[in-house]
Amino acid sequence: MSTVAGMSDKTWFGQPRGLTILFLTNMWELFSYYGMRTLLVYYMTKQLLFAQEKASFIYGTYTAMAYFTPIIGGAIADRWLGKRNAVILGGTIMAFGHFVMAFEPMFYVALATIALGNGLFLPSLPSQINDLYAADDPRRGRAYNVYYVGLNIGGFLAPLVCGTLGELYGWHYGFGAAGIGMFLGLMIYVFGRKYLPPEPSRLAVPAAELTGARATPSYTVWWLLLGVGIAATIFRGAYEQVGNTLPLLIDTGVDRVVAGFTLPMTWFQSLNPLLVISMTPLLLLHWRRRADAGHDTSPALKMAIGALIVAAAYVLLAALSAWAGDARIGWGWVVLFFVVLTLGELYILPTGLGLFAKLAPPRLGATTVASWFLAVFSGSLLAGLVGTLWSKTSHAGFFLLLAGLAIVAAILLWRLDRPIRSLH
Template identity: 80%
Template sequence: MSSVQDKTWFGQPRGLTILFLTNMWELFSYYGMRALLVYYMTKQLMFAQEKASFIYGTYTAMAYFTPIVGGVIADRWLGKRRAVILGGSIMALGHFLMAFEPLFYLALATIALGNGLFLPSLPSQINDLYRADDPRRGRAYNVYYVGLNLGGFLAPLVCGTLGEVYGWHYGFGAAGIGMFVGLMIYVAGHKYLPQEAQRSAPVQPSEGPASSGRLWLLLLGVGIAATIFRGAYEQIGNTLPLWIDSGVDRSLGSFVIPMTWFQSLNPLLVISMTPFLLWFWRLRAGQGKETRPAIKMAIGALIVAAAYLMLAVVTATLGDQRATWPWLLAFFIVLTFGELYILPTGLGLFARLAPARLGATTVASWFLAIFSGSLLAGAVGTLWSSASHAGFFVLLAALAVVAAGLLWLLDKPIRQRI
């Protein structure tokens, strides 16, 4: 491991850059397809809004359920590297299948299947790049999160524009190309990645059954909080695009901003805001005032609640009038600020709490919360057409507040484990 750690780019192990770029392109493919999905179903396939929201929620949920099985397969049999390569190849195939309307459901299932192998196996390699006492390890997940969102920023601009202007299938094809590029980067940079332990050796438990059981109960509690939070957060790809289409004045002079471009705001803000937050958190840590992970996540959930409350006030005040797009920009600024407090912190927390040689499985448990949260988001999204927009946004804020309260209650037991 020392040779991997000693070779650095930008002050971090070179392997972090490889993982960063690989997942950047994977997220380019995922967000590129996601930016088009609801519009494609409602405008091309002519699905009703309720059906489109339900399919969207079910697809995103299954994309984050399959990693549970994939994480176990990677830890026990395939290994993380083979799981990334095989999973990414299957996902690329699924994206290309999206170009054919009769294969719509098969394409979604193929992407979800490949994601099961790919998703838990990539970020679970980050911890192995660092020694246990390396101070860079705690913030590595925020750096990694920037890479994810760089792909998320480019995806709506490229795939969204191709889909809206030239045809939906061009956008889906571009998403498939992005997945293929990510795979090539991963294969080319394998020498900078940490060596894997032999999977044939028996796993030596580091703690007793009672302690292990308490650990999994603690992870379950954090997962429940993340599920509730995701029920609100995931609306940015579900019902929020519908509001952007019908409730936002997208005019910029004589130019009308494409709907999908606004979905680039969130990842762009992640990229621009993360350096400031990392500097702020380092400063507080140096002063002995570092915020504990659960409290940091609770703060993030409350900030996201404030973002949705802002939309509730705007829509209630304007009535039938369209909101101007700067309100949407303000919403994304507040939401992204909260997101940076909760989502990378949660992923890093699960990785830090992972038992020995169960890294992919434990990280997959974090994605299980995304699965359940996406199902909840799909169910909540079906209320969009029957509720007032202001009332719907208040409901989303309430979900985020409940998640914050649960995370605050979990702070003490988490503090005792790390």
């Protein structure tokens, strides 16, 4: 514990220096992921000439597999490789996969390679955050929101760089830029390792440790996490349309002309991470003031509120689609949609990741965090299936369906709030 405390004394921006290394690494990984994701549906429908239903299903399957492999990768990291080695090996495999995307005949091979590398990389990076703090450090609860801001810088830059290169100069230039981003993230991690927490032992956990701090039987924790994961799955079925069917609406159903200049469709994908960066400090200030006044909101209830806010965003989009009819929606309304959607996202997604890390059994940090990504896997797969309905129903009806999914998730999270609070 003294090592952790000593590391915490050396700070950047009031947080342990290792947090900066971790979010810069994930920032560039997100740059590569979102850069490729921004182009993926357009590339399949415009270059490979896939039908919309096929493109949506491939998109959903790929994003699902990218978040399924961390279940296996987290276990490998905890038991054999260690978190640091898993990050380096996984990042190297992902960088290779992104570069392979530049070659059209290797399309499916590239998607599989990125998904495999992501399995080692993704759970092993954020699971190191908890190790930077002492158990009673009050900064630990907010660290995941700070981390979320850092990595969303990559999500903001990706559509502007990769999207612009792909849309204006050629899809393969955009995919190549994504590969460069992944390589930069890997280099930051390698050269910043001295600021990271020491690698925990991967030996068997002593019985005394298992019966120590958390007296609640582990199966109760896993059942509650399963419930949160099911709610997150349903929520993701709606949320993940941001990268699936929403780009199709922006392409054909949104007036993108501003002062005679037509905004590239991929630029709209930068709105969400830009809003994450700008809104998070204000939201953290609001939450801290509530906590200081004794009105702190529990994690599950906070997630339920976020799901309802996202539902409201899709209701707005449904109303706009019904009102516009065959006309195009003004770009300003799309910006407003992203503002509401992002506010809800900030309530639910980083909170869910932090909740899984907080409830992790001893020395199963990467495995438990990987369980959160299992919900992302199943939610992405659901989003791919839901996305196939885009061309079979009206836009207003489709967005109301998404709002309904988010409301169901909110109700489930609300019901889980009391049993989760009883663990503390």
